[in-house]
Amino acid sequence: MIERELVIVGGGPSGMAAAIAARENGVKDILLLERDQYLGGILNQCVHTGFGLEYFKEVLTGPEYADRFIKKIRGLPDIEISLRSFAVGMTGDKVVTFLKPGRMERVKARAIIMATGCREKTREMVHIAGTRPSGIFSAGFAQKLINIEGLLPGKEVVIVGSGDIGLIMARRFVLEGAKVSGVVEIQGQSRGLVRNIVQCIEDFDIPIYFNHKISRIYGRDRVEALDAVRVDENFNEISGTKFALKCDTILMSVGLIPENELIEMAGVAIDRKTNSPVSEELNKTSVPGIFVCGNSFKVYDIVDSVTRDSLAAGKLAAEYLGRARA
Numbered sequence: 001m002i003e004r005e006l007v008i009v010g011g012g013p014s015g016m017a018a019a020i021a022a023r024e025n026g027v028k029d030i031l032l033l034e035r036d037q038y039l040g041g042i043l044n045q046c047v048h049t050g051f052g053l054e055y056f057k058e059v060l061t062g063p064e065y066a067d068r069f070i071k072k073i074r075g076l077p078d079i080e081i082s083l084r085s086f087a088v089g090m091t092g093d094k095v096v097t098f099l100k101p102g103r104m105e106r107v108k109a110r111a112i113i114m115a116t117g118c119r120e121k122t123r124e125m126v127h128i129a130g131t132r133p134s135g136i137f138s139a140g141f142a143q144k145l146i147n148i149e150g151l152l153p154g155k156e157v158v159i160v161g162s163g164d165i166g167l168i169m170a171r172r173f174v175l176e177g178a179k180v181s182g183v184v185e186i187q188g189q190s191r192g193l194v195r196n197i198v199q200c201i202e203d204f205d206i207p208i209y210f211n212h213k214i215s216r217i218y219g220r221d222r223v224e225a226l227d228a229v230r231v232d233e234n235f236n237e238i239s240g241t242k243f244a245l246k247c248d249t250i251l252m253s254v255g256l257i258p259e260n261e262l263i264e265m266a267g268v269a270i271d272r273k274t275n276s277p278v279s280e281e282l283n284k285t286s287v288p289g290i291f292v293c294g295n296s297f298k299v300y301d302i303v304d305s306v307t308r309d310s311l312a313a314g315k316l317a318a319e320y321l322g323r324a325r326a
Contacts, residue, residue: 001106005029006317007096009087009262010115012041013303014294014310016069018113019079021314027321028078031107033098035086039073040066041117042140043303045147048168050195054304065303087116092267092287111289111317114263115310118256118295123217126160126254130217130226139165139253143172152176154249158226159183160214162190162197164301166253171200181245182207184214184228186235191255193301214250215242223248258296266290274298283313291317 006027008015011034019032038044043051046062053059056068073079082100089097094109120138137145137153143165145151155178159166162185170180183201188211190197201208209228215237216227230241258275260268269278269286276298277285283293293313294306 001095001108003108004031005109005321006031006111006113007094007107007109008032008113008115009096010034010041010117010294010296011036011039011081011083012115012117012294013043013066013069014117014296014306014313015041015113015115016066016073017307017310018115018291018293018314018317020069020073020076021311022113022318023076023079023314025315025318027314027318030079031109032073032079032081033085033087033096034081034083037084039070039081039083045140045144046168047147048172051303054302055307062303069307087262090262090266094266094289096262111321112291113313113317114260114290114292114296115294115313116259116262116296118258118299120165120252121255121257123160123250123252126252128160128214128217131219133217133219133221133223135219135223135248136217136250136252139163139169139251142249142251143169146172146176152178154178154223154247156181156247157249157251158214158245158247159251159253161185161252161254162187162192162208163253163255164192164196166251167192167196167200169251169253170206171204174204174206178249180204180206181247182209182228184209184212184245186211186213186231213237217250223250226250256295256299258299260292260296263287263290263292268292282309283316289320291320 043062043066051060051065085098087098097106142153157180212228215229218225225246230238264270283291293310300306
């Protein structure tokens, strides 16, 4: 088992920012684990603009934003980047087990920063009745299929929920020649950024149904249609308001869940409502020396805020290691 001063799990914007800040604050033995074959995380599939407005004072795409940090981190000494390294276990005494192609490794760290991000909620988590046909995707997965794999998941789409990824994907499908029959949102207003409502929905004349929910999905092999219905302030269906929307594809954009199973395995206290670490201070957890940053600490609206707070996580880890050496 190898030993390292600082191990960072996750090579997206939060993990890279934390690594850079830790190195700049004096940590000289850093191992960064990333399960994908590239650094950048979710930014690699976000080809739309809108990134960097606060941090860089520029309008960038996701890959452009990530590239700024990739170039910087690769130019710093003492940071080892281990790609295709999937963390599968962690203990309270800071031992991380991870898989690489063909082998399993373990590393003992003096401090750990977890930057594992979020996963999307699924259809099953919002309890939509009906059949279980193909053609139901999370919005983020559909984004990857189009922007990374070059595949169009469907031709007639309904978006369930108005999170930012769903709004952006409504526009993306239209630009690819598909029809977006509507966005169905159970709340009275969007959960996404105002700019995404304007640029992705209003500018493309896509119908958005607030105070509505999906009551049933139809289709045997592939999605064929769904029923939408208006709801009251308690989210109960209002009689006589049901209508059908024809579609072959449904995108779920109903929220994100921080990926924190590893820190829970290590004994970190977890808030069961949010799946975030219980903490009174930014980036800290109930276990000294285990820090969490980015969307795995809390769900952020914009990546510029992720970067800002993740830089603080790197500095916190450096301070912790400095005290440990004293």
